[in-house]
Amino acid sequence: QQQVKQSPQSLIVQKGGISIINCAYENTAFDYFPWYQQFPGKGPALLIAIRPDVSEKKEGRFTISFNKSAKQFSLHIMDSQPGDSATYFCAAKSSGNTPLVFGKGTRLSVIA
Amino acid sequence: KAGVTQTPRYLIKTRGQQVTLSCSPISGHRSVSWYQQTPGQGLQFLFEYFSETQRNKGNFPGRFSGRQFSNSRSEMNVSTLELGDSALYLCASSLDGAATGELFFGEGSRLTVL
Numbered sequence: 321q322q323q324v325k326q327s328p329q330s331l332i333v334q335k336g337g338i339s340i341i342n343c344a345y346e347n348t349a350f351d352y353f354p355w356y357q358q359f360p361g362k363g364p365a366l367l368i369a370i371r372p373d374v375s376e377k378k379e380g381r382f383t384i385s386f387n388k389s390a391k392q393f394s395l396h397i398m399d400s401q402p403g404d405s406a407t408y409f410c411a412a413k414s415s416g417n418t419p420l421v422f423g424k425g426t427r428l429s430v431i432a
Numbered sequence: 433k434a435g436v437t438q439t440p441r442y443l444i445k446t447r448g449q450q451v452t453l454s455c456s457p458i459s460g461h462r463s464v465s466w467y468q469q470t471p472g473q474g475l476q477f478l479f480e481y482f483s484e485t486q487r488n489k490g491n492f493p494g495r496f497s498g499r500q501f502s503n504s505r506s507e508m509n510v511s512t513l514e515l516g517d518s519a520l521y522l523c524a525s526s527l528d529g530a531a532t533g534e535l536f537f538g539e540g541s542r543l544t545v546l
Contacts, residue, residue: 326474354534363436363522363537364475409475419465419488420535424474 323347324412326423333430339397341426343410346391350412354420355384355395358407367408368395400430434459436538438523444544450511453541457504457525463487464506465535466498469520478521481506482528510543518545 325344333339343353354369370377370384370393377384383396397404410423437456445451457464465488466478477490481500498508504525510517520542524535 356537361539363524363539364535365537366534369534417482417487419477419480419490421477422467422475424472 323421324410324423326410326426328426329424330427331429333397333400333428335400335402335430335432337400337430339395339400339404339428339430341395341408341410341428342392343394343412343423344390344392345412347412347414348391349414351415352413353384353386353393354411354413355382356409356411356422358409358425360406364409397428400428402430402432404428405430436523436525436536438521438538438541440541441539442542442544444546445513446546447513447515449513450509451513451543452507452509453521453523453543455506455508455523455525455538457506457523458536461525461527461536462504463526463528464500464504465524465526466506466508467522467524468492469522469540470518475522478508513545515545518543 355367356364357367358364368379368382370386372388381398386393407425407427409425411420413420439454463482465480467475469475480488484500495511500506520540522540524537
């Protein structure tokens with residue numbers, strides 16, 4: 321049973337456009353929602369994270385939007401650049417000694 | 433500060449063989465987690481070790497096992513390899529694994545089973 325559902329599987333965006341990746345979860349015990357970015361040949365790296373006490377968090381061109389009632393969160397990449405081309409994973413975790421569970425990933429391609 | 437180091441980076445095995453993968457965490461990190469990454473399933477949690485004890489285990493068969501040493505280095509072993517075990521195996525370390533959820537990943541060991 322997949323705990324975090326991520327969409328779309330792949331995404332092509334024009335340079336300068338907005339990339340949007342969505343995730344949904346069922347476990348209401350989740351209280352930490354990070355996004356990881358993975359470039360080819362590399363391991364995933366933490367990009368940005370949010371906790372449910374805020375509805376939005378912005379770091380540079382990257383924004384997480386969080387809707388607690390809908391149990392959904394999304395990543396927005398503004399002014400997308402070719403260097404943003406990577407695979408993005410949403411993830412979730414509940415408090416305590418619990419593992420981080422990941423979505424299946426979205427392969428983003430930003431074309432000039 | 434050195435990152436997470438995984439060895440070997442690439443390996444090819446045949447069905448029925450066994451394999452051992454190694455992970456050296458960031459200095460000072462006591463938690464090591466292992467994930468299996470495949471194109472169709474994303475990152476799936478295998479297990480987590482903290483201070484030499486398995487703290488969490490994912491939904492994988494008993495052929496998958498691991499351990500952690502007193503210096504926090506970790507190994508995972510897969511016995512009786514199957515074709516479906518072909519994947520990128522990622523190791524991630526963190527200070528304690530529980531509090532923030534921030535994991536620092538290595539570049540992975542890519543296993544091909546023929």
